[in-house]
């Protein structure tokens with residue numbers, strides 16, 4: 001029996017959705033002594049398998065600091081491939097933009113880790129915390145807030161009380177809809193085809209992003225497999241209607257499509273493991289808060305994966321919300337009050353809207369083949385490549401170390 005079971009059904013915080021954002025928040029709050037009930041529809045053992053989610057995540061330097069601070073980085077460090085260099089090219093144009101981590105820091109710009117390894121490390125960490133109770137598989141049927149607390153009804157008939165309810169239940173967030181919070185949303189008419197590949201030559205920590213008319217095509221460095229074979233992860237944005245046809249190709253034909261898109265850099269290549277396609281859209285909630293209620297991660301905002309920043313934004317939500325909650329608790333305040341939640345919302349909206357706008361503009365600028373637009377953007381890429389302060393600015397953005405950073409992201413204790 002852990003701490004909250006001993007106290008009955010009262011928690012400081014109930015988090016609905018134990019994906020990579022909700023589980024990070026549970027680990028952050030639980031590490032700081034806040035009692036948490038974490039609810040997810042899916043069994044954590046299933047979530048931590050490659051068959052459930054074969055994607056990888058680019059973890060920015062600032063997010064790695066936060067994962068370290070909540071005790072989860074050690075569990076994924078062996079599965080993390082450092083990003084030392086990013087090379088961006090536009091179709092077949094010779095100009096390319098080159099970002100080298102050494103321009104700003106000795107530390108890598110970030111790491112690529114498979115999603116299942118991130119989830120496994122988070123749940124391993126949560127399992128060591130007496131402050132976090134996990135109910136999964138389980139789902140919430142309804143909730144109601146009053147002046148003193150929020151009551152959450154699970155589909156199993158169980159009822160729990162908390163000071164704060166957090167929705168980390170993803171882009172389709174049922175809790176957000178129940179709270180009456182609306183979203184702005186538009187579809188990109190692109191799908192991201194994802195898979196891993198094995199290749200002959202080492203990637204040397206270089207991430208490649210090539211802008212093609214149908215969407216950006218990224219090759220991201222992964223750790224070698226158990227047999228020492230070199231691996232990279234592919235995020236291939238393609239016209240939505242063409243994606244199913246590519247997924248149906250046999251391995252040989254699919255591998256040939258990959259090789260045709262990034263040339264001879266990697267030597268012989270072969271697709272490895274699962275392939276999947278994700279329809280892409282932009283979405284932003286009109287508010288992140290309601291009485292005793294907060295949205296984090298994809299429940300609040302969804303962006304195009306062109307810059308690999310969606311989860312990194314979610315982790316900054318986590319670090320900010322954990323900080324305002326912990327600060328309130330240290331002052332003896334109720335952690336679910338409007339004052340606390342308004343501080344979280346003010347802090348996070350600007351960063352999220354800025355990144356959503358930047359990724360949207362990049363996607364529109366590069367996902368076309370109109371000659372004058374192409375000439376202008378190639379000149380732009382070449383110009384940025386020659387302006388060192390501007391390059392350093394972009395590298396710091398990619399590292400997630402720009403703006404008013406929460407303590408965890410700065411590498412400080414919560």
Ligand SMILES: Cc1cc2nc3c(=O)[nH]c(=O)nc-3n(C[C@H](O)[C@H](O)[C@H](O)COP(=O)(O)OP(=O)(O)OC[C@H]3O[C@@H](n4cnc5c(N)ncnc54)[C@H](O)[C@@H]3O)c2cc1C
Nearest residue numbers: 017019020021040041058169170297298308309310311312
């Ligand atoms: C192709 C692709 C590549 C990407 N690459 C990157 C990248 O490199 N870097 C990056 O930062 N971001 C990346 N992203 C974005 C990133 O994957 C998401 O931002 C992130 O996974 C969102 O996590 P989440 O926990 O908020 O939501 P989700 O992963 O959707 O988790 C929501 C959870 O809530 C649970 N749930 C839902 N409803 C209920 C309910 N009623 N009751 C109980 N549980 C419920 C679900 O079971 C699920 O576990 C990428 C996205 C795509 C599509």
